[in-house]
Amino acid sequence: MTLRAAVVAFAILFAAPTAVLAHGDGAPQPVDTTGLEPLGDEWRGTNPYRDDAKQKAAAIEIGSRGYNSNCARCHGLEAKSGGMAPDLRELGESETEDAWFISRVLQGAVVSGRQKMPPFEGLLNQEAIWAIRTYIDSQPD
Numbered sequence: 103m104t105l106r107a108a109v110v111a112f113a114i115l116f117a118a119p120t121a122v123l124a125h126g127d128g129a130p131q132p133v134d135t136t137g138l139e140p141l142g143d144e145w146r147g148t149n150p151y152r153d154d155a156k157q158k159a160a161a162i163e164i165g166s167r168g169y170n171s172n173c174a175r176c177h178g179l180e181a182k183s184g185g186m187a188p189d190l191r192e193l194g195e196s197e198t199e200d201a202w203f204i205s206r207v208l209q210g211a212v213v214s215g216r217q218k219m220p221p222f223e224g225l226l227n228q229e230a231i232w233a234i235r236t237y238i239d240s241q242p243d
């Protein structure tokens with residue numbers, strides 16, 4: 103292999119994955135939660151943005167961005183599952199389902215030893231995760 107060919111091969115190998123990640127298809131994307139009431143470090147037991155109309159509207163908007171850049175590739179655009187992962191609109195809005203949602207998102211999912219969903223702990227803050235939950239709940243079934 104000539105040096106030139108080696109350089110080209112190197113560029114293809116390393117440039118391609120970076121280009122994909124830059125479009126948000128793989129790496130988790132941070133979510134700007136400006137506009138939402140800050141929640142601090144202690145995890146809430148239920149969705150704090152569900153009942154206040156103003157906070158709810160902001161959460162849907164922010165959650166839509168967070169969902170599309172972090173969850174849609176598996177759970178489907180507009181939260182309509184294509185069958186690859188569960189349809190998240192089917193989760194109800196009870197306290198138990200809120201707790202289940204949060205624990206899944208923080209821990210991800212390992213099925214038969216395979217990582218089916220990545221953990222988002224340390225990547226998405228509490229505000230971002232509740233906003234995503236609010237967005238999903240706002241989508242028609």
Ligand code: HEC
Nearest residue numbers: 172173176186187188203206207211213218219220222234
């Ligand atoms: C790489 C694909 C992938 C990504 C990205 C992903 N998930 Fe998942 N998720 C899955 C799969 C697969 C399951 C089912 C796991 C199982 O069978 O237990 C799942 C399960 C869940 C569940 C439990 C659903 C239920 O009905 O029990 C929730 C909640 C969830 N995901 C939320 C999210 C959210 C919110 C995001 C984005 C922040 C996200 N997931 C990103 C693949 C993914």
